[in-house]
Amino acid sequence: xxxxxxxxxxxxxxxxxxxxxxxxxxxxxxxxxxxxxxxxxxxxxxxxxxxxxxxxxxxxxxxxxxxxxxxxxxxxxxxxxxxxxxxxxxxxxxxxxxxxxxxxxxxxxxxxxxxxxxxxxxxxxxxxxxxxxxxxxxxxxxxxxxxxxxxxxxxxxxxxxxxxxxxxxxxxxxxxxxxxxxxxxxxxxxxxxxxxxxxxxxxxxxxxxxxxxxxxxxxxxxxxxxxxxxxxxxxxxxxxxxxxxxxxxxxxxxxxxxxxxxxxxxxxxxxxxxxxxxxxxxxxxxxxxxxxxxxxxxxxxxxxxxxxxxxxxxxxxxxxxxxxxxxxxxxxxxxxxxxxxxxxxxxxxxxxxxxxxxxxxxxxxxxxxxxxxxxxxxxxxxxxxxxxxxxxxxxxx
Amino acid sequence: xxxxxxxxxxxxxxxxxxxxxxxxxxxxxxxxxxxxxxxxxxxxxxxxxxxxxxxxxxxxxxxxxxxxxxxxxxxxxxxxxxxxxxxxxxxxxxxxxxxxxxxxxxxxxxxxxxxxxxxxxxxxxxxxxxxxxxxxxxxxxxxxxxxxxxxxxxxxxxxxxxxxxxxxxxxxxxxxxxxxxxxxxxxxxxxxxxxxxxxxxxxxxxxxxxxxxxxxxxxxxxxxxxxxxxxxxxxxxxxxxxxxxxxxxxxxxxxxxxxxxxxxxxxxxxxxxxxxxxxxxxxxxxxxxxxxxxxxxxxxxxxxxxxxxxxxxxxxxxxxxxxxxxxxxxxxxxxxxxxxxxxxxxxxxxxxxxxxxxxxxxxxxxxxxxxxxxxxxxxxxxxxxxxxxxxxxxxxxxxxxxxxxxxxxxxxxxxxxxxxxxxxxxxxxxxxxxxxxxxxxxxxxxxxxxxxxxxxxxxxxxxxxxxxxxxxxxxxxxxxxx
Numbered sequence: 001x002x003x004x005x006x007x008x009x010x011x012x013x014x015x016x017x018x019x020x021x022x023x024x025x026x027x028x029x030x031x032x033x034x035x036x037x038x039x040x041x042x043x044x045x046x047x048x049x050x051x052x053x054x055x056x057x058x059x060x061x062x063x064x065x066x067x068x069x070x071x072x073x074x075x076x077x078x079x080x081x082x083x084x085x086x087x088x089x090x091x092x093x094x095x096x097x098x099x100x101x102x103x104x105x106x107x108x109x110x111x112x113x114x115x116x117x118x119x120x121x122x123x124x125x126x127x128x129x130x131x132x133x134x135x136x137x138x139x140x141x142x143x144x145x146x147x148x149x150x151x152x153x154x155x156x157x158x159x160x161x162x163x164x165x166x167x168x169x170x171x172x173x174x175x176x177x178x179x180x181x182x183x184x185x186x187x188x189x190x191x192x193x194x195x196x197x198x199x200x201x202x203x204x205x206x207x208x209x210x211x212x213x214x215x216x217x218x219x220x221x222x223x224x225x226x227x228x229x230x231x232x233x234x235x236x237x238x239x240x241x242x243x244x245x246x247x248x249x250x251x252x253x254x255x256x257x258x259x260x261x262x263x264x265x266x267x268x269x270x271x272x273x274x275x276x277x278x279x280x281x282x283x284x285x286x287x288x289x290x291x292x293x294x295x296x297x298x299x300x301x302x303x304x305x306x307x308x309x310x311x312x313x314x315x316x317x318x319x320x321x322x323x324x325x326x327x328x329x330x331x332x333x334x335x336x337x338x339x340x341x342x343x344x345x346x347x348x349x350x351x352x353x354x355x356x357x358x359x360x361x362x363x364x365x366x367x368x369x370x371x372x373x374x375x376x377x378x379x380x381x382x383x384x385x386x387x388x389x390x391x392x393x394x395x396x397x
Numbered sequence: 398x399x400x401x402x403x404x405x406x407x408x409x410x411x412x413x414x415x416x417x418x419x420x421x422x423x424x425x426x427x428x429x430x431x432x433x434x435x436x437x438x439x440x441x442x443x444x445x446x447x448x449x450x451x452x453x454x455x456x457x458x459x460x461x462x463x464x465x466x467x468x469x470x471x472x473x474x475x476x477x478x479x480x481x482x483x484x485x486x487x488x489x490x491x492x493x494x495x496x497x498x499x500x501x502x503x504x505x506x507x508x509x510x511x512x513x514x515x516x517x518x519x520x521x522x523x524x525x526x527x528x529x530x531x532x533x534x535x536x537x538x539x540x541x542x543x544x545x546x547x548x549x550x551x552x553x554x555x556x557x558x559x560x561x562x563x564x565x566x567x568x569x570x571x572x573x574x575x576x577x578x579x580x581x582x583x584x585x586x587x588x589x590x591x592x593x594x595x596x597x598x599x600x601x602x603x604x605x606x607x608x609x610x611x612x613x614x615x616x617x618x619x620x621x622x623x624x625x626x627x628x629x630x631x632x633x634x635x636x637x638x639x640x641x642x643x644x645x646x647x648x649x650x651x652x653x654x655x656x657x658x659x660x661x662x663x664x665x666x667x668x669x670x671x672x673x674x675x676x677x678x679x680x681x682x683x684x685x686x687x688x689x690x691x692x693x694x695x696x697x698x699x700x701x702x703x704x705x706x707x708x709x710x711x712x713x714x715x716x717x718x719x720x721x722x723x724x725x726x727x728x729x730x731x732x733x734x735x736x737x738x739x740x741x742x743x744x745x746x747x748x749x750x751x752x753x754x755x756x757x758x759x760x761x762x763x764x765x766x767x768x769x770x771x772x773x774x775x776x777x778x779x780x781x782x783x784x785x786x787x788x789x790x791x792x793x794x795x796x797x798x799x800x801x802x803x804x805x806x807x808x809x810x811x812x813x814x815x816x817x818x819x820x821x822x823x824x825x826x827x828x829x830x831x832x833x834x835x836x837x838x839x840x841x842x843x844x845x846x847x848x849x850x851x852x853x854x855x856x857x858x859x860x861x862x863x864x865x866x867x868x869x870x871x872x873x874x875x876x877x878x879x
Contacts, residue, residue, distance in 0.1 A: 119522065123748055132577070136753040154761060163738050164760045166747075174760040189772060189872055195849050196873055203843040206706050209756060210764065210874035217761040322475055 039378050040253055040260060042246075042308040043140075043167070044286075047267030049118065052315035052332040052361075053351070054279060055091070056105055060084040063353040067319040071275055071326070085346055090283035093291035094335065101344040102294070102303070103337055104396045108351050109370060110331030110363025114314065118270070118328075121313040126167040128368050128387055139371050140261050141170030142386045143379065147260075148173050155220050157261035158252075160245035168263060175261070176220055181248065185225035194218060227255040235296035238288040242266050246293040254300055260379060269312060272325040294337065303339030307378050307397060310335040311367070317359055331363035334370065336396055343396040369394060402426065405699045406433050407840060411879035412661050412707075413437055413693055414506030416717035419814075422821045422837060434693050438686070441507040445538050448495050451488040451526045453611055454481050468609045481525075488526030493736075493743045494729045496533070497712065501719045511540040511685065513712060514660055517751035519551045519583065521560045522744065527611055529744055532556035544653060544683035545644050548583060552640060555607035561749065566603050568621040573599040576639075578749050584643040586652040590628065597625040602636045650679035654688065661692060663703045664755055670697055705840035705878050708758050711739035713879070714767060718871060721838070722818055724774065724811040735770065739763050764877070771871035774811045775864070819863055827859070831866055838870040840879050845870065 058064045059075040060083065078086025079095040087095055097103040113131040115121045127135035137145075140157050148156050149172075157168050157175035168175030178184040193214060200211045231254040237243040242264060249262045266286055271278050290308070297303040315332030331351065351361045372383040372391035384390050406425040410417050414437065417425060425433075471477055500509045515536045523529060532554045539547035551557050558564060561575035576598035581587050604620030607613050625634050628642055643649055654675040658666055674691055681687045692698055709717065715735055719726075726732065736742040740763060741752055825833045831847050831854070839845070855865040870876060 119745075120748060132574075134748050134750040136757055162762060163740075164762050169757070169760060177760070177762040189769065192853050192869060192872070193768060195852065196845055199846050199849045200874075201843060204706055204841070206708060206756075207841055207843060207874060207878060210708075210759065210877055213759055213761060213764050214768070214874055217765055220761070 038305055039380075040262065040306045041374060041378060042249060042262045042264070042306060044308060044310045045165075045263070045265040045267075046269050046282075046286075046310055046312040047122075047265050048270035048312070049121075049314045049316055049328055050269040050312040050332065051271060051275060051279060051326050052107075052312075053318065054275070055088050055283075056107065056333050056346075056350075057086045057088065058084060058350045058353070059086045061350070061353055063318070067353075069320070070324050071320045082346060085350060088279070088283055090280050091287050093287045093294070094337075096291075097294060097337055098345065102339055102341065103335065104341050104344050104347050106334045106336070106347050106365055106370065106394075106396070107349065108331045108361060108364035109311075109334050109367050110314070110361070111366055111368070112363070114330040114360070114363070116314065116328040116330070118313055123166065125311060125313055125367060126165060128371055136166075136169075137171050138165065138167035138169050139375075139386065140168045140263070141166075141174060143170075143261070143375060143381055144168075144173035144175065145170035146382055146386050147379075154216055155224060155257060155259055157263070158224075158259055159263040160248060161263075161265060165263065165265075168261075175263070176217070176224075178221075178224070179245075181221075181225045181228040184221040190218065224252070224257070227257040228252055230255045233296055235292055235299070237292040237296075238285070240285045240289060242285055242289040243292060246289050247296075250293060250296045250300075253297070253302055253306065271316070272321065272327060273323040275320075275325045290337065298339065305340065306338060307340070307374065308335075308337040309370075309374065315361060318353055318356060318361065319359060330357070330360040332361075334367075338397070341396055347394075347396055365394075366391070373397065400699060400701055400704065401836075402429075403836065404704065404840070405430055407837075408699060408704045408879075409433055409437075409693060410506075411709075411713075411717070411840060413689065414510050415500050415713060416720050416879070417837070418720045419723055419818050419821055422721070430699065431694065434690070437507045437693075438690075440504040441541060443505065445505075445508070445534070447534050448492060448499065448537075449530065450491045450495060451484070451530055453527050454484070454525075465608055472609055485524050485526040489529060489744050490733065492526065492530060492533070494732060496743060497716065497732060500712070500716045507689070508537065508540050511689070512537045513710075514657070515540055515547065516743070517746060517754075518656070519547075519557065520746035520749050520751035521556050522746055522748075523556055523560050525556070525559070528554070528556035528559065531611065533744075539685075541686045541689070542684075544678075544685055545640075547685075548644070549637070549640055551583075552579060552636070553605070553613040555611045555613070558605060558607055558613075563602060563605050564607070566599060566605070567619040568600075568603050569619075571596070571599045571603060571621070575599070575605075576602050579640070580643065582750055584649040584652065585646060586648070589646075589648045589652075594627055597627045597634075598639045600625050601627070601634045601639045605636050644683065647675075647679055650683065651675045653683075654678045657688065657692075660754070661689075662698060663706060667697070670695070701842065705842060705875075707879055708755055708877055709879050710752065710754060710758060711736055711741040711763075711767075712743065714739070714770070714877065717879070718771065718774065722775065722867070723814040725814075726811045728811075731773075735766075738766055759877075764874075767877055768872045768874070771868045775813050775868050815860060815864060818867070819860055822863055830862065834863065834866045835870060838867060839873075839875045841875045843875070845873050845875060 053064065054071060054073055057073050057078045059078050059080065065072045073088065075086065077089050079089060079092065080086045081095070081098055094103055111124060111131060115124060115131050124131055126138045128139040129135040144157055154174060154176045159165055159168055159175055159177040160179060161177050162179055164175060164177035197211060197215050197218065202208050228248060228251050231251060233247050233250040233254065235250065237247040245264045252259060266282060269279065269282060294303065297306055311334050312332055314329055316326035316329040321327050348364065355362060368387055369391045372387055373394045374397070375381045375383040375386055376393055377397045403425045406428060407417055409430055500513065503509055516533070519536060521529070521532055532551065535547065535550045535554055539550060558575065561578055562572045563575040566572040566575060573595055577595050580590055580595065580598065600621045604616040606616050620635070622633055624631060627634060627639060628646065630642070632638070655666060655671055658671045658674065674688060677691055678688045715732065733742065740758060746752055821837065822830060822833060831850055835844050850866060850869060853865065853869050855861040
């Protein structure tokens with residue numbers, strides 16, 4: 001195989017060292033299938049606007065209990081992290097991760113002039129735009145554009161879903177979305193499409209683009225399917241959607257695949273009515289799946305290379321509403337989970353409930369600084385190029 | 398290469414309408430483009446039939462006799478609001494299906510296609526189904542009329558005023574959102590005005606509002622009637638003045654004609670042709686029908702480089718399939734699911750900039766689904782897709798998900814009227830059949846080869862032969878283009 005120098009460098013920046021090793025050398029590496037150092041990010045989207053104040057609870061804040069006479073979670077029920085901070089009782093595994101120094105919490109993450117509509121705010125988080133800007137590409141998609149010129153398979157970023165999110169769409173490169181590697185591989189008309197594909201002669205630019213996408217998808221499907229079978233996870237996962245998705249991700253992380261970014265969603269956290277049960281149900285699913293996933297990574301010595309981060313398009317109002325729920329708010333907290341954190345625990349001050357903007361939290365950390373940090377420090381990418389601006393870097397990784 | 402008469406006619410139908418229909422596919426061999434264009438104009442000249450799915454919720458809740466204050470109070474009631482919200486979601490779903498059906502079946506093809514363009518241009522996404530319905534009616538009535546009239550009507554619609562926060566644009570607290578988007582997206586485009594122009598225009602639009610009954614109102618006491626300097630001129634301008642000044646500016650004609658060129662002719666703009674269109678559009682006082690006539694009666698429109706190079710939007714794709722293969726759909730939900738999974742749900746544009754289009758439609762999963770849709774619709778292949786929850790756009794899609802898991806829903810469950818499809822090819826001899834079907838279905842220069850097609854056609858009967866060839870051809874990358 002002849003690789004042009006330029007392409008080689010670009011592939012090299014993304015691929016793991018092991019991808020370049022001949023197969024026979026890899027045999028000696030067992031039981032550690034891929035050498036440490038292949039950094040991976042797993043983004044967990046909490047869709048619908050998760051209520052951050054009932055996730056990381058300010059257990060000594062009178063304003064919190066005053067504004068949430070029914071919904072407020074009392075100190076004795078919360079899983080205490082510090083004197084003034086507790087976790088939602090459904091997040092036991094997160095408490096365990098905190099105790100082991102594998103969890104970091106960033107409070108008050110948001111952006112200036114926050115938008116309270118789901119789709120618009122999600123759009124802003126996905127594209128990493130300002131609130132008065134419209135960008136048709138996502139931050140992880142542009143990461144692919146920057147890192148992946150000449151990549152032959154779009155497997156560097158993958159979403160466990162049937163529809164690809166804006167976050168993973170770049171100008172030239174786009175991530176790959178699928179729920180089940182087997183299903184992706186067994187497309188009903190796969191044989192016909194393969195024949196059509198090999199028959200295609202390059203011509204006009206747009207049709208070539210479609211053929212390129214199709215052929216990359218067909219070959220990726222095969223690749224992902226094979227990789228997912230190579231080192232299947234033996235850990236027991238809960239039988240939830242998220243549990244299945246994280247099991248697939250773990251199996252791929254243990255394989256030789258060159259994926260750097262995985263993307264999953266859980267929802268809906270849009271708890272206008274009867275918040276307590278809905279959030280509890282979703283957190284239980286999150287908690288069990290994350291527990292299995294982190295245990296799995298630990299027992300396979302990969303926990304230090306994987307960074308899991310959660311986000312939601314916005315937090316919710318400080319004051320509960322008349323239906324024992326909460327309405328759309330603004331700034332929110334984010335979780336970072338990894339065996340390789342540089343800073344652990346509660347990273348910054350709890351939100352100041354006495355200094356609100358029309359009843360909503362003011363943001364203290366711009367989410368784009370978080371992206372810049374992850375891109376630069378974890379994925380070794382040019383965050384300025386990808387985000388179009390210089391952002392401050394944080395110190396948790 | 399000589400472009401055949403039929404290819405030119407199909408080109409005209411794909412761009413100005415939603416593609417050829419089974420029942421008139423036969424005349425495309427012989428009719429001239431001029432006559433076909435005249436036919437398209439004629440069939441779109443009848444008065445617009447309103448798509449009406451909802452009454453004004455204010456009437457519905459017996460609030461017409463109440464004072465505006467009392468009305469507002471009722472509308473603030475959480476129970477009533479919840480009911481209205483749920484009703485609205487259903488209404489928008491019905492409106493979506495009704496409009497999609499209209500795109501497939503209406504003879505006013507030119508109008509509906511143009512309306513789809515304006516629906517993306519004046520992109521608006523709100524929960525209030527009544528406001529959305531009224532905005533759609535404004536767009537469909539003005540789609541082939543005067544752009545100036547449409548701009549003014551849209552700017553005074555409760556839907557747009559609400560979506561772009563002009564209710565909050567008051568003398569004491571100006572909100573620039575509406576003014577900014579009117580300039581950036583609806584008229585001149587970025588880079589042709591300053592931030593000061595935006596601020597001054599926002600002042601002029603203060604007081605433009607609507608009442609709970611959905612009527613435009615000018616709130617004089619919230620209007621800033623002081624002097625403003627806008628695009629180099631100074632005066633005590635109001636919103637109408639600003640819109641007129643934007644229309645007087647030639648850049649508006651340039652921006653709109655360029656967008657139309659990219660949408661209907663080619664993403665790669667031929668400067669000379671576009672400038673010619675822009676000058677005439679301006680001289681014709683923004684007459685949309687004349688602009689379209691300039692495009693569709695020009696020789697350059699039919700040149701080879703403009704044919705078969707545009708990626709169909711999901712709605713164009715779905716409507717196009719249903720026009721060539723007339724079908725009875727047993728499941729409306731699938732139509733919504735396709736729109737969701739392919740990235741274009743009518744009434745839910747991604748943001749005020751509309752659908753970006755072109756290559757943005759295509760990624761691995763959307764392309765693979767596009768290639769499966771013909772099978773799903775015609776052979777009842779399982780849909781097997783489950784888009785993630787979207788808190789604005791449930792519309793019963795989650796129920797669909799649950800049913801999918803139980804595996805009871807098999808495909809879009811459509812019944813295709815194959816006999817009428819067969820009539821398109823009744824005079825074609827067996828040896829020419831594949832070539833003929835290919836020429837009917839595909840607009841691209843390069844085509845899927847007969848050898849490959851031959852491997853996958855069903856030779857049991859002539860009907861099965863035609864059916865399998867059509868379905869296979871529609872499941873190719875080439876069919877994604879028009």
